[in-house]
Amino acid sequence: MKLLRYILICCLVSMACVGSAAQRRNKAYESYIHKYRKVAVDEMHRFRIPASITLAQGLLESGAGKSALARRSNNHFGIKCGGSWDGKTVRANDDAPNECFRAYDSPKDSYRDHSLFLSNGARYAFLFRLKITDYKGWARGLKKAGYATDPRYADRLINIIELYDLDNYDRKGGLKWVEEFPNPHQPYLANGMLYVIARRGDTFKSLSKELGISKKKLRTYNELPKDYQFRGGEVIYLEKKMKRATKDNIVYVVRAGDSMYSISQKFGIRLKNLYKLNKMDEDAPAPNVGDILRLR
Structure with missing residues (x-):
């Protein structure tokens, strides 16, 4: 049910993200x-x-x-x-x-x-x-x-x-939820999918409790190991990633600091599909800066 609340909250965010920047509170x-x-x-x-x-x-x-x-x-x-x-x-x-x-x-x-x-x-x-x-x-x-x-x-x-997510207060236990999570993670959209940005100190348990999604699903959706520790700044999807990027993102030029995983998270593509699109083995070396990767 909490995931549904996040989807509703995201209606305004999704429109803002299509433009240059989201409205500020x-x-x-x-x-x-x-x-x-x-x-x-x-x-x-x-x-x-x-x-x-x-x-x-x-x-x-x-x-x-x-x-x-x-x-x-x-x-x-x-x-x-x-x-x-x-x-x-x-x-x-x-x-x-x-x-x-x-x-x-x-x-x-x-x-x-x-x-x-x-x-x-x-x-x-x-x-x-x-x-x-x-x-x-x-x-x-x-x-x-x-x-x-x-x-x-x-x-x-x-x-x-x-x-301002005021519809949270209209639901049963809404005030309790907002008081328990006074600074909830802001939802965004990428490739038509909902995601949040992890903060330092987040755990799968804390995110699961706030977002109403099981720890196992969060790990699976984001292809992360059970013992992963969040450093802050990671993109965390709330649903399963897609097999390819949107039509607006056909290729990507690799930048410094990129990895196949970070690129897969950036565009909401399953990691194995990103390798497959580029005819690469999953144990292949990281791409070089300037390499062009196919996203669809």
Whole structure:
């Protein structure tokens, strides 16, 4: 199941990796998530609003808690007064000048009112028929129901959720998993396959526990011996490598420090197939710098 979570997480990463570089995470956003994630999960358990949606809306509407509205009145979700609100208020410019917004004694009160606002609003009722893990449906539904006027509101929420792995919080035990692995390995794609970069101190046991893949499969997929010790920086595939590289990588010019194994990992090719493609015996000497190797 955890592998499936990594595949979902990788949706945004895969698009970014096709380009020049992946989007970078914002430290202010990460700090906000760490501060309010438990509140969002608690609200999810009580009101069945995905924690990922709550956190993404809080981040977007409050600028990670740094907007004037959030700082002055603890309003993290941009909720306006409306005809039924009889609590504290504050004035701010939005779609029109000097509009009335709700004010709260604490951010936690803002989170609770956000839950009540959605669960009691007739126009949002259809959202609660969605699965708690359907953050895309929720994001698009919020836009459809008119939560915000920004035409890209749903896309912005989805991008935030996927960039910061917020959907982890929507799953059973999600908060426990994130607390146990506060700095999880970032997934990437190569040759259409998922992989992570090993860190110094990693073991097959620790990676297996985090990624939800057996130690034996990790060793087999990456053609590594049982007693291998990670130095940090190794490419570790989460699924079986391919027999050849993609059409974009037909040949490769050997560089200093390359080995047949490192090349096989770089392009996601099984080592024996790399030897076979180049009509080399598996006990042949390492290729020389400048040699051209076939990858497909």
